Amino acid sequence: MTAPTTLLDQLREQEHRLVFDGFDESTAWTVGSTLRATALGLELPVAISVRRNGQRLFHTALPGSSADNDAWLERKCAVVDRFGHSSLLIGEQFRQGGTSFEAGSRLDPDRFAAHGGAFPVLVRGTGCVGTIAVSGLPQRADHDLVVRVLADHLGVDLT
Template identity: 30%
Template sequence: MENSILKKIELEQFTNRMALDMGLAIITLAQKNHHNIAVKIERLNHTVFLYVDEGLPADKHLWLNRKANVAKHFEESSLNVKNDLFTHKMSLKDTFALDDNSYLAKGGAIPIFVKNAGMVAVITVSGLSDEEDHDIIIEALQHQFFK
């Protein structure tokens, strides 16, 4: 697909308060568009924001975790990984020996990097199509967090 897919978010800093603001911005945009979504933002060792909208399947947290695992493993967006796998006729299981129960190469997870520090967090959305999951993150954050 296009090379313009955002692979990662790079910031000067990342705090738990920023995670809260990011999560709320995504939820606000989803509600404005009448979408039911789940959002998870995690530092690499703990969850700092989690929201699952009414009416979503009880296992939605598993989708969030599986997408986030792909972004953490490859250090790029899960949508970019999905497209690379398709383009090169590879799979997570056969090419990388990654278990389908723990990894899902569908759009909606984007790693957050801090300049001069590396990857510090992952933001994940689920509930829409995988490309829409990816896009809602970018749309919700572009004015406040992207320069």
């Protein structure tokens, strides 16, 4: 396998490899709780959301986060729901195409935000069934936190 060379290649590889065999309420709780414990341990001011088929299965807001983070979670998750890919990947596709997501997608920026932090819940043989999202840090840090916890949970080495 060739190592990813661009950010877009890296993001596609993450989605290719971070796939669940199944995703139920128990899995959502475990992943959400692990994200929460990791963020608490690092004293990160984030909000976390785990959803499946539009139903919120896990949500938490840590010290330093605000209602604005909840709004960002909704907007980033709306991008994953619409496109089936991470919010960072979609934003990067538009940037590499020479435009911004806001200008190129023509979607309402009050409802959609292609900023890093929302990752698709991908189930083998099914596809995207939900989202795992973090808001409160710079977009790459939000994305990287989700990916790191998913990689650990799924036993995937992304290095």
